Amino acid sequence: MTYKMTPKHPSESLTILTDLVLPSETNPLNNLFGGELLARMDRAASIAAGRHSRRITVTASVNHVAFNRAIPLGSVVNVEAKVSRAFKSSMEIFIDVWVEDRQSGNRTKANEAIYTFVAVDDTGRPVEVPQIIPETELEKQRFDAALRRKQLSLVLAGKMTPHEATELKAIFL
Protein backbone atom coordinates (compact mmCIF):
# COMPACT_ATOMS: atom_id res chain seq x y z
CA MET A 1 0.00 0.00 0.00
CA THR A 2 1.39 3.44 -0.89
CA TYR A 3 0.92 6.21 1.67
CA LYS A 4 -0.47 9.37 0.04
CA MET A 5 0.45 12.65 1.71
CA THR A 6 -2.30 15.24 2.15
CA PRO A 7 -1.75 18.16 -0.25
CA LYS A 8 -1.28 21.62 1.27
CA HIS A 9 -2.04 25.20 0.29
CA PRO A 10 0.75 27.78 -0.27
CA SER A 11 -0.63 29.85 2.64
CA GLU A 12 0.31 27.04 5.05
CA SER A 13 4.00 27.72 4.38
CA LEU A 14 3.81 31.52 4.43
CA THR A 15 6.82 32.89 6.28
CA ILE A 16 7.39 36.59 6.95
CA LEU A 17 10.73 37.85 8.25
CA THR A 18 10.68 41.49 9.34
CA ASP A 19 13.94 43.22 10.18
CA LEU A 20 15.76 46.55 9.96
CA VAL A 21 18.70 47.52 7.76
CA LEU A 22 21.61 48.26 10.13
CA PRO A 23 24.87 50.08 9.22
CA SER A 24 26.94 46.85 9.17
CA GLU A 25 24.58 45.43 6.51
CA THR A 26 25.01 48.21 3.93
CA ASN A 27 27.24 48.92 0.92
CA PRO A 28 29.21 52.19 0.42
CA LEU A 29 26.01 53.86 -0.88
CA ASN A 30 24.30 53.12 2.46
CA ASN A 31 21.92 50.65 0.84
CA LEU A 32 21.34 47.05 1.93
CA PHE A 33 24.22 44.77 0.77
CA GLY A 34 22.98 42.22 -1.80
CA GLY A 35 24.49 39.24 0.04
CA GLU A 36 22.66 40.21 3.24
CA LEU A 37 19.35 40.21 1.37
CA LEU A 38 20.19 36.83 -0.21
CA ALA A 39 20.82 35.43 3.29
CA ARG A 40 17.51 36.79 4.63
CA MET A 41 15.67 35.35 1.62
CA ASP A 42 17.38 31.97 2.07
CA ARG A 43 16.36 31.88 5.75
CA ALA A 44 12.73 32.75 5.00
CA ALA A 45 12.62 30.22 2.14
CA SER A 46 14.14 27.53 4.35
CA ILE A 47 11.45 28.05 7.00
CA ALA A 48 8.70 28.02 4.34
CA ALA A 49 10.06 24.78 2.82
CA GLY A 50 10.22 23.26 6.32
CA ARG A 51 6.64 24.30 7.11
CA HIS A 52 5.43 22.67 3.90
CA SER A 53 7.41 19.45 4.18
CA ARG A 54 8.02 19.13 7.95
CA ARG A 55 11.45 17.78 6.94
CA ILE A 56 15.07 18.92 6.89
CA THR A 57 15.39 21.04 3.75
CA VAL A 58 18.43 22.24 1.81
CA THR A 59 18.87 24.98 -0.79
CA ALA A 60 19.30 23.24 -4.15
CA SER A 61 19.35 26.32 -6.35
CA VAL A 62 18.72 30.04 -6.52
CA ASN A 63 16.73 30.20 -9.75
CA HIS A 64 16.13 33.90 -10.03
CA VAL A 65 16.88 37.10 -8.12
CA ALA A 66 15.97 40.61 -9.19
CA PHE A 67 17.39 43.49 -7.16
CA ASN A 68 14.97 46.04 -8.60
CA ARG A 69 15.20 48.74 -5.92
CA ALA A 70 17.89 49.75 -3.48
CA ILE A 71 16.87 49.43 0.18
CA PRO A 72 18.26 52.32 2.28
CA LEU A 73 19.83 52.16 5.74
CA GLY A 74 17.19 52.17 8.47
CA SER A 75 14.45 50.62 6.29
CA VAL A 76 12.01 48.11 7.69
CA VAL A 77 12.21 45.10 5.35
CA ASN A 78 9.63 42.33 5.07
CA VAL A 79 10.78 39.15 3.35
CA GLU A 80 7.77 36.97 2.50
CA ALA A 81 8.30 33.38 1.34
CA LYS A 82 5.76 30.77 0.24
CA VAL A 83 5.97 27.39 -1.50
CA SER A 84 4.61 27.95 -5.02
CA ARG A 85 4.86 24.35 -6.20
CA ALA A 86 6.04 21.00 -4.91
CA PHE A 87 7.40 18.27 -7.17
CA LYS A 88 8.67 14.92 -5.81
CA SER A 89 11.28 16.01 -3.27
CA SER A 90 11.85 19.57 -4.46
CA MET A 91 9.85 22.71 -3.76
CA GLU A 92 9.86 26.03 -5.55
CA ILE A 93 9.76 28.93 -3.09
CA PHE A 94 8.69 32.39 -4.21
CA ILE A 95 10.05 35.29 -2.18
CA ASP A 96 8.66 38.82 -2.30
CA VAL A 97 10.59 41.60 -0.57
CA TRP A 98 8.68 44.64 0.65
CA VAL A 99 10.01 47.84 2.16
CA GLU A 100 7.72 49.44 4.73
CA ASP A 101 7.57 53.21 5.14
CA ARG A 102 8.00 53.80 8.86
CA GLN A 103 5.72 56.84 8.96
CA SER A 104 2.85 55.89 6.63
CA GLY A 105 3.18 52.10 6.92
CA ASN A 106 2.85 51.90 3.10
CA ARG A 107 4.66 48.95 1.54
CA THR A 108 6.67 49.08 -1.70
CA LYS A 109 7.82 45.94 -3.50
CA ALA A 110 11.62 46.08 -3.69
CA ASN A 111 12.78 42.69 -4.91
CA GLU A 112 11.76 39.15 -5.63
CA ALA A 113 13.46 35.82 -5.89
CA ILE A 114 12.79 32.16 -6.60
CA TYR A 115 14.65 29.42 -4.74
CA THR A 116 14.49 25.63 -5.00
CA PHE A 117 14.68 23.61 -1.80
CA VAL A 118 14.88 19.83 -1.46
CA ALA A 119 13.52 17.85 1.50
CA VAL A 120 16.02 15.29 2.76
CA ASP A 121 16.24 12.57 5.41
CA ASP A 122 18.81 12.42 8.22
CA THR A 123 21.42 11.14 5.78
CA GLY A 124 20.79 13.90 3.20
CA ARG A 125 18.85 11.71 0.78
CA PRO A 126 15.87 13.39 -1.00
CA VAL A 127 12.43 12.40 0.35
CA GLU A 128 8.91 12.98 -0.95
CA VAL A 129 6.93 16.10 -0.01
CA PRO A 130 3.18 16.90 -0.06
CA GLN A 131 1.78 18.41 -3.25
CA ILE A 132 0.50 21.99 -3.49
CA ILE A 133 -2.99 23.21 -4.27
CA PRO A 134 -2.82 26.90 -5.25
CA GLU A 135 -5.77 29.10 -4.24
CA THR A 136 -5.31 32.74 -5.29
CA GLU A 137 -4.89 33.92 -8.89
CA LEU A 138 -1.21 34.77 -8.24
CA GLU A 139 -0.58 31.39 -6.61
CA LYS A 140 -2.13 29.68 -9.64
CA GLN A 141 0.07 31.68 -12.08
CA ARG A 142 3.21 30.85 -10.10
CA PHE A 143 2.21 27.18 -9.83
CA ASP A 144 1.58 26.92 -13.59
CA ALA A 145 4.97 28.39 -14.56
CA ALA A 146 6.99 26.45 -11.97
CA LEU A 147 7.62 23.33 -14.08
CA ARG A 148 9.10 25.51 -16.83
CA ARG A 149 11.42 27.16 -14.29
CA LYS A 150 12.43 23.78 -12.81
CA GLN A 151 13.38 22.50 -16.26
CA LEU A 152 15.34 25.69 -17.03
CA SER A 153 17.22 25.39 -13.72
CA LEU A 154 18.05 21.73 -14.40
CA VAL A 155 19.23 22.51 -17.94
CA LEU A 156 21.45 25.36 -16.67
CA ALA A 157 22.85 23.06 -13.96
CA GLY A 158 23.66 20.42 -16.60
CA LYS A 159 21.24 17.96 -14.96
CA MET A 160 18.78 17.82 -17.87
CA THR A 161 19.33 17.98 -21.62
CA PRO A 162 17.49 20.71 -23.57
CA HIS A 163 15.88 17.83 -25.50
CA GLU A 164 14.22 16.56 -22.28
CA ALA A 165 12.94 20.03 -21.32
CA THR A 166 9.47 19.61 -22.82
CA GLU A 167 8.00 22.73 -21.18
CA LEU A 168 10.80 24.93 -22.52
CA LYS A 169 10.56 23.40 -25.99
CA ALA A 170 6.84 24.18 -25.97
CA ILE A 171 7.69 27.90 -25.62
CA PHE A 172 10.54 28.15 -28.11
CA LEU A 173 9.62 25.63 -30.82
Ligand SMILES: CC(C)(COP(=O)(O)OP(=O)(O)OC[C@H]1O[C@@H](n2cnc3c(N)ncnc32)[C@H](O)[C@@H]1OP(=O)(O)O)[C@@H](O)C(=O)NCCC(=O)NCCS
Ligand atom coordinates in the same frame (compact mmCIF):
# COMPACT_ATOMS: atom_id res chain seq x y z
C1 LIG B 1 20.02 19.33 -3.40
C2 LIG B 1 20.46 17.88 -3.37
C3 LIG B 1 19.83 17.17 -2.18
C4 LIG B 1 19.98 17.22 -4.66
O1 LIG B 1 20.52 15.94 -4.67
P1 LIG B 1 20.60 15.07 -6.03
O2 LIG B 1 21.52 13.97 -5.82
O3 LIG B 1 20.78 16.00 -7.21
O4 LIG B 1 19.18 14.43 -6.00
P2 LIG B 1 18.16 14.29 -7.17
O5 LIG B 1 18.82 14.26 -8.51
O6 LIG B 1 17.27 13.14 -6.78
O7 LIG B 1 17.34 15.64 -7.07
C5 LIG B 1 16.44 15.85 -6.01
C6 LIG B 1 15.48 16.92 -6.46
O8 LIG B 1 16.17 18.14 -6.59
C7 LIG B 1 15.92 18.71 -7.86
N1 LIG B 1 17.08 19.48 -8.24
C8 LIG B 1 18.37 19.14 -8.14
N2 LIG B 1 19.15 20.14 -8.60
C9 LIG B 1 18.33 21.12 -8.98
C10 LIG B 1 18.52 22.40 -9.56
N3 LIG B 1 19.75 22.87 -9.83
N4 LIG B 1 17.44 23.15 -9.85
C11 LIG B 1 16.19 22.70 -9.59
N5 LIG B 1 15.95 21.50 -9.04
C12 LIG B 1 17.00 20.72 -8.75
C13 LIG B 1 15.69 17.50 -8.77
O9 LIG B 1 14.99 17.86 -9.94
C14 LIG B 1 14.87 16.64 -7.84
O10 LIG B 1 13.54 17.15 -7.79
P3 LIG B 1 12.24 16.19 -7.63
O11 LIG B 1 12.58 15.10 -6.67
O12 LIG B 1 11.21 17.11 -7.06
O13 LIG B 1 11.89 15.73 -9.00
C15 LIG B 1 22.03 17.74 -3.27
O14 LIG B 1 22.60 18.26 -4.46
C16 LIG B 1 22.60 18.48 -2.08
O15 LIG B 1 22.54 18.01 -0.96
N6 LIG B 1 23.19 19.66 -2.34
C17 LIG B 1 23.74 20.50 -1.27
C18 LIG B 1 22.63 21.35 -0.66
C19 LIG B 1 23.19 22.35 0.31
O16 LIG B 1 24.02 22.01 1.15
N7 LIG B 1 22.73 23.60 0.19
C20 LIG B 1 23.25 24.67 0.96
C21 LIG B 1 24.41 25.24 0.23
S1 LIG B 1 25.59 25.94 1.33
